[in-house]
Amino acid sequence: MMVTAAIWPALDYSRVPYRLYHDSEIYRREQERIFQGPVWNYLGLDAEIPNSGDFRMTYVGDTPVVFNRDEAGAMHAFVNRCAHRGALVRREISGNAREHTCLYHQWCYGLDGRLTAIPFRRGIRGKGGMGPEFDMGAHGLRKLHVDNVNGAIFGTLSEDAEPLETYLGAPVLAQLKRLLDRPVTVLGYNRQRVKANWKLYAENTRDNYHASLLHEFLVTFGLDRSTQVGGVTMDARHRHNITWAEADSDDEEAAQQAYAGARVRSNYLSLQEPDLVTFRRERADPLNLAVTSVFPSSVFVQISNSLAIRQIRPRGIDEVEIFQTMFGYADDPADMVHHRLRQANLVGPAGLVSMEDGEALEVAHKASKPEIDTHTVIELGGAGEISDRDYRVTDVPLRGFWSYYAELLGIEPEGAVR
Amino acid sequence: MTVDRGAVTDLFAEYGARLDAGRYDDWLGLFSAECRYQVLPRENADAGLPVALIFCDSRAMLEDRLRALQEANKYNLHTDRHLIGLPRIAGDDAAGIDVEAPFAVFQTDQEGGTTLFAAGLYRDRLVTEHGGLRIRDKLVLLDTFAVPSLLATPL
Numbered sequence: 001m002m003v004t005a006a007i008w009p010a011l012d013y014s015r016v017p018y019r020l021y022h023d024s025e026i027y028r029r030e031q032e033r034i035f036q037g038p039v040w041n042y043l044g045l046d047a048e049i050p051n052s053g054d055f056r057m058t059y060v061g062d063t064p065v066v067f068n069r070d071e072a073g074a075m076h077a078f079v080n081r082c083a084h085r086g087a088l089v090r091r092e093i094s095g096n097a098r099e100h101t102c103l104y105h106q107w108c109y110g111l112d113g114r115l116t117a118i119p120f121r122r123g124i125r126g127k128g129g130m131g132p133e134f135d136m137g138a139h140g141l142r143k144l145h146v147d148n149v150n151g152a153i154f155g156t157l158s159e160d161a162e163p164l165e166t167y168l169g170a171p172v173l174a175q176l177k178r179l180l181d182r183p184v185t186v187l188g189y190n191r192q193r194v195k196a197n198w199k200l201y202a203e204n205t206r207d208n209y210h211a212s213l214l215h216e217f218l219v220t221f222g223l224d225r226s227t228q229v230g231g232v233t234m235d236a237r238h239r240h241n242i243t244w245a246e247a248d249s250d251d252e253e254a255a256q257q258a259y260a261g262a263r264v265r266s267n268y269l270s271l272q273e274p275d276l277v278t279f280r281r282e283r284a285d286p287l288n289l290a291v292t293s294v295f296p297s298s299v300f301v302q303i304s305n306s307l308a309i310r311q312i313r314p315r316g317i318d319e320v321e322i323f324q325t326m327f328g329y330a331d332d333p334a335d336m337v338h339h340r341l342r343q344a345n346l347v348g349p350a351g352l353v354s355m356e357d358g359e360a361l362e363v364a365h366k367a368s369k370p371e372i373d374t375h376t377v378i379e380l381g382g383a384g385e386i387s388d389r390d391y392r393v394t395d396v397p398l399r400g401f402w403s404y405y406a407e408l409l410g411i412e413p414e415g416a417v418r
Numbered sequence: 419m420t421v422d423r424g425a426v427t428d429l430f431a432e433y434g435a436r437l438d439a440g441r442y443d444d445w446l447g448l449f450s451a452e453c454r455y456q457v458l459p460r461e462n463a464d465a466g467l468p469v470a471l472i473f474c475d476s477r478a479m480l481e482d483r484l485r486a487l488q489e490a491n492k493y494n495l496h497t498d499r500h501l502i503g504l505p506r507i508a509g510d511d512a513a514g515i516d517v518e519a520p521f522a523v524f525q526t527d528q529e530g531g532t533t534l535f536a537a538g539l540y541r542d543r544l545v546t547e548h549g550g551l552r553i554r555d556k557l558v559l560l561d562t563f564a565v566p567s568l569l570a571t572p573l
Contacts, residue, residue: 094465188459188469189459189462190459190471191461191563191565192564192567193566214492216492217486221486269485272478272482273476273478273482276479341470341473342473342475345474345479345483350457350565350568352490352491355491355568355570356491356568358493358494358568359493362494362567
């Protein structure tokens with residue numbers, strides 16, 4: 001079935017058809033129009049490739065991409081696919097090289113992605129090889145445009161993308177600059193393969209409502225509660241979102257009352273090692289939670305003193321990899337590094353406040369698959385207008401995600417909210 | 419320290435059996451009073467990067483982790499089956515023994531489907547405490563660092 005704008009039951013995206021999570025034709029269009037479309041995708045960190053020739057493998061959607069630093073220090077990114085037979089040119093996750101050579105027939109590319117050499121190009125003893133008309137210049141690796149915000153490298157495969165800073169918009173740009181306000185050090189990576197459609201995870205990071213209900217550890221041990229001062233802030237197009245909360249901003253008694261009503265146990269246990277949830281303020285602002293989702297698939301995360309950047313990597317309709325880069329700052333004292341290693345327990349596939357997402361997404365994906373002609377309900381914080389909220393029991397930013405999704409996929413209905 | 423291979427093998431057998439039976443408090447009894455437990459992705463170990471998936475560098479943190487598992491965390495409903503390979507004595511000194519053992523953990527879901535969940539290598543520092551061998555330091559080096567679904571019950 002060809003999906004059109006008629007698929008939406010409501011013009012405010014408060015109803016999303018399950019078909020959009022389970023249709024292989026939709027998946028193909030997402031790769032073409034979203035991931036390879038006019039969006040900026042987070043690729044990696046400047047700090048991961050400090051020297052000339054350093055490279056890392058990453059993905060834009062399900063397209064394999066390599067980014068590297070050339071001899072002059074400039075950054076390049078290109079699709080990791082040989083112009084000859086379509087093989088991966090670079091097979092290692094990371095390393096240092098002066099050139100990239102495909103193992104199949106040893107076609108060789110420079111650090112700027114240009115094709116530099118073809119073995120036996122003129123044949124042997126005048127026989128064989130490529131014809132004289134073959135244009136080396138037209139057979140480089142497919143390049144991405146790259147730009148960065150304080151060392152977070154973004155790439156786009158489209159010629160039509162807005163400038164990166166315009167694409168992000170003022171609030172998101174400010175949040176990224178805040179999180180990356182000094183040189184960073186990568187502390188490690190974690191990966192999780194969840195048997196669910198990638199959009200369920202993109203929604204999850206914009207869903208303020210679920211946090212303290214699904215992740216009971218948050219309230220059980222008093223790390224984060226919906227009674228704190230917090231909310232959601234979006235860019236003008238509502239495609240990105242910052243979910244934020246301020247430390248020590250709620251009242252104990254009011255919190256206990258609110259959660260008693262919600263049948264969630266709160267603060268009835270204490271940790272033997274409270275360092276795990278102790279927030280050490282690192283800058284003037286009081287934020288102890290800032291989860292910034294950049295459309296379509298990048299998430300910049302501060303949960304207490306655990307800092308991370310996540311890439312949402314689709315692996316077909318039914319699976320997504322969450323690839324997470326954990327970092328600290330280059331000037332962290334040893335004690336702070338240790339604190340971050342301890343607070344890394346909060347996030348990732350075994351995270352005390354994140355492991356539940358893997359299960360929630362899988363059960364949502366599993367049960368909605370046979371029901372593709374029905375739809376989900378997105379109405380916390382009210383339906384209708386998509387706008388910022390200064391409270392936490394809301395999932396409005398999910399509707400912002402779907403609005404821009406619909407536009408890029410070419411299925412935005414007439415008169416829809418934006 | 420005298421290496422008693424029988425005692426080392428028994429310790430690993432108990433380790434897997436107690437986890438698979440969901441006897442987490444008994445499992446904790448296999449650790450020494452001061453201990454460390456961490457699950458480290460092989461990707462990070464190879465790159466010399468320190469971030470672990472689970473990092474409990476004190477007994478208090480390990481106890482907190484189990485408490486959270488039992489009281490707060492929600493995860494896929496499943497049973498575990500540890501297959502632990504032959505332990506290799508990597509070294510010993512006056513205070514303890516360094517032992518390595520390969521492992522695999524299979525998970526079985528509520529409908530009886532079994533899948534390989536994790537493969538890896540245990541790197542343990544064992545000491546004698548209260549007349550028996552105890553785990554002072556356990557590094558779970560995780561080959562399967564693209565974790566399927568989620569990691570809740572200890573490896």
